[in-house]
Amino acid sequence: MSEPRDPSTSAAPRVLLVDPYLARADPMERKFVELYPSLGLLTLGAYLREHGTAVEMVDLTFERDARPVGRAAGAFRPEVVGVHTKTLTAARAIEIAELAHQAGAVAVAGGPDAATRPELYLDSGFDLVVPGEGEPTLVELARRAHDGRPLAGTPGTIARGPSGLLRGPSRPFLKDLDELPLPAWDLVDMERYLGSWEQSTGERRAAVLTSRGCPFDCSWCSKPTFGRSFRQQSPGRVLAELRALKERYGVTYVRFCDDVFGIHRPWLERLLRGMVEERLGLRFECLARVDLLKPDLLGEMRAAGLERVYVGVESGSQKMLDLMNRGTKLPQVERTAAALRAAGVRQFWFLMLGYPGETDEDIEATLQLFRRFSPEEYSVSIAVPVPGTRFHRAVGDRLQEKSARTKGSGGRSLLFEATYPERFYRWEQRRFGLEAALGKARSRLSPTVVDRIGRAADGFHRRVATPLLAGDRRRPMRRS
Numbered sequence: 001m002s003e004p005r006d007p008s009t010s011a012a013p014r015v016l017l018v019d020p021y022l023a024r025a026d027p028m029e030r031k032f033v034e035l036y037p038s039l040g041l042l043t044l045g046a047y048l049r050e051h052g053t054a055v056e057m058v059d060l061t062f063e064r065d066a067r068p069v070g071r072a073a074g075a076f077r078p079e080v081v082g083v084h085t086k087t088l089t090a091a092r093a094i095e096i097a098e099l100a101h102q103a104g105a106v107a108v109a110g111g112p113d114a115a116t117r118p119e120l121y122l123d124s125g126f127d128l129v130v131p132g133e134g135e136p137t138l139v140e141l142a143r144r145a146h147d148g149r150p151l152a153g154t155p156g157t158i159a160r161g162p163s164g165l166l167r168g169p170s171r172p173f174l175k176d177l178d179e180l181p182l183p184a185w186d187l188v189d190m191e192r193y194l195g196s197w198e199q200s201t202g203e204r205r206a207a208v209l210t211s212r213g214c215p216f217d218c219s220w221c222s223k224p225t226f227g228r229s230f231r232q233q234s235p236g237r238v239l240a241e242l243r244a245l246k247e248r249y250g251v252t253y254v255r256f257c258d259d260v261f262g263i264h265r266p267w268l269e270r271l272l273r274g275m276v277e278e279r280l281g282l283r284f285e286c287l288a289r290v291d292l293l294k295p296d297l298l299g300e301m302r303a304a305g306l307e308r309v310y311v312g313v314e315s316g317s318q319k320m321l322d323l324m325n326r327g328t329k330l331p332q333v334e335r336t337a338a339a340l341r342a343a344g345v346r347q348f349w350f351l352m353l354g355y356p357g358e359t360d361e362d363i364e365a366t367l368q369l370f371r372r373f374s375p376e377e378y379s380v381s382i383a384v385p386v387p388g389t390r391f392h393r394a395v396g397d398r399l400q401e402k403s404a405r406t407k408g409s410g411g412r413s414l415l416f417e418a419t420y421p422e423r424f425y426r427w428e429q430r431r432f433g434l435e436a437a438l439g440k441a442r443s444r445l446s447p448t449v450v451d452r453i454g455r456a457a458d459g460f461h462r463r464v465a466t467p468l469l470a471g472d473r474r475r476p477m478r479r480s
């Protein structure tokens with residue numbers, strides 16, 4: 001690569017980054033999705049600047065449509081328009097490629113969806129796809145575009161060649177994540193995010209990422225960018241980011257967005273110690289695996305500000321956990337749930353229905369586990385076969401037509417031919433809803449009344465709903 005340039009001069013390459021996620025167009029948004037700016041794009045932006053590129057960004061999250069992209073491209077005249085992609089936003093990303101071309105820019109797609117199905121993006125107007133870690137590749141593309149050099153064949157990219165896909169040489173991952181500058185928060189309207197959080201929760205919430213990748217191998221998980229690699233920033237680098245968020249933006253609450261937070265215990269202990277010693281006074285939440293969350297560390301986590309943990313419980317049936325290659329055991333779930341309750345940490349359980357091999361007995365086991373521990377929050381989704389995963393390959397010949405559409409279902413509808421019809425899973429989702437309501441009612445109503453309602457609902461489920469909704473694929477259910 002050539003020497004760094006001064007991004008404030010017209011001699012610098014110009015890149016416009018775009019987040020095509022539009023909250024009001026997301027069917028899940030009102031219910032589940034929490035709004036944070038894309039850390040992938042903010043880090044790309046900061047890295048580009050550090051390497052002599054002028055950067056602007058259009059974040060469509062709070063917009064009505066993609067028109068701001070056309071306006072920004074017209075004013076900034078970028079040489080490259082770089083679009084972040086998710087399955088949910090594929091159609092809008094493609095619209096943006098067209099806007100990029102109208103402004104005379106090269107259209108580049110990166111992020112999980114383009115990495116999984118580059119052909120879709122290349123056949124729909126994008127000039128290049130960056131399937132992996134984006135930072136050094138986008139710097140090089142910006143320089144090549146600026147200098148009028150060829151782009152196809154750049155390391156870390158995929159283009160359309162005369163006879164199929166033209167893949168540039170692969171580019172190794174960055175060795176040391178501490179090299180990454182702090183995210184360029186100024187590229188988005190941070191106050192809009194923080195203000196909306198403050199209004200709904202009283203906290204100014206921001207997202208922080210301390211690692212890239214995940215070494216586990218759950219069969220339904222899509223990890224197109226980082227695969228099973230795993231790298232961490234040092235605790236010192238993470239503390240610097242926390243301090244900056246607190247000092248510059250008055251952040252009071254942090255969501256650690258790592259796929260799995262605190263994989264290495266000594267690392268986590270050092271970070272927690274630092275948070276306490278620096279008296280950051282931040283509260284935080286993270287996603288943890290039940291096999292890694294150590295009950296004896298919960299006291300320290302609580303002292304450092306831990307409020308809520310997202311736990312991928314997924315199923316109350318060991319058979320299902322094994323089929324999902326989850327690598328967790330039910331006693332670990334039980335131990336973790338009990339320890340979190342004892343430490344006063346809110347728990348948010350992720351549960352999944354419909355994974356191949358699951359019978360109504362397995363679903364019942366999940367409901368019973370849910371009943372025993374009554375997590376404060378939960379989401380129960382219908383398994384989504386994401387392209388590129390083992391699960392997707394396993395049900396490849398049973399995919400429903402709607403899964404071919406670009407919109408993700410967000411776990412609300414059935415995208416493959418599963419053991420039961422969709423209506424049965426939707427009914428089961430409602431049972432979890434009732435169970436959650438009963439769990440909450442236990443503290444207000446007499447437990448006898450609550451148990452009576454629960455038994456009546458179970459009876460209705462067994463005698464009426466299951467025969468009616470499960471179809472002829474139902475297996476006889478044992479009574480508890």
Ligand code: B12
Nearest residue numbers: 036037038040082083084086087110111130133134257410
């Ligand atoms: C944190 C997170 C969230 C947070 C924050 C979202 C946000 N605004 O970033 C919350 C909880 C809000 C969330 C919501 C959703 N998420 Co989410 N989320 C994640 C998670 C765990 C980390 C994202 C992250 O920061 N990664 C780290 C950064 C550094 O990586 P990155 O974003 O991929 O970017 C790098 C490269 O991909 C590349 N790159 C990315 N964009 C571009 C663009 C260009 C031009 C170039 C060159 C390179 C490039 O360079 C970047 C730096 O190296 C990922 C899983 C994962 N590990 O990535 C899922 C993930 C991205 N989410 C996913 C989904 C489905 C969603 C939702 C659509 C859920 C829903 N509604 O049903 C929403 C969408 C909301 C939104 N704003 O987009 C899926 C996407 C799958 C897919 N194929 O689309 C993922 C992959 C999880 C999974 N395995 O299923 N999410």
Ligand code: SF4
Nearest residue numbers: 214216217218221259
């Ligand atoms: S589901 Fe979580 S733990 Fe499993 S492979 Fe994916 S990121 Fe890793």
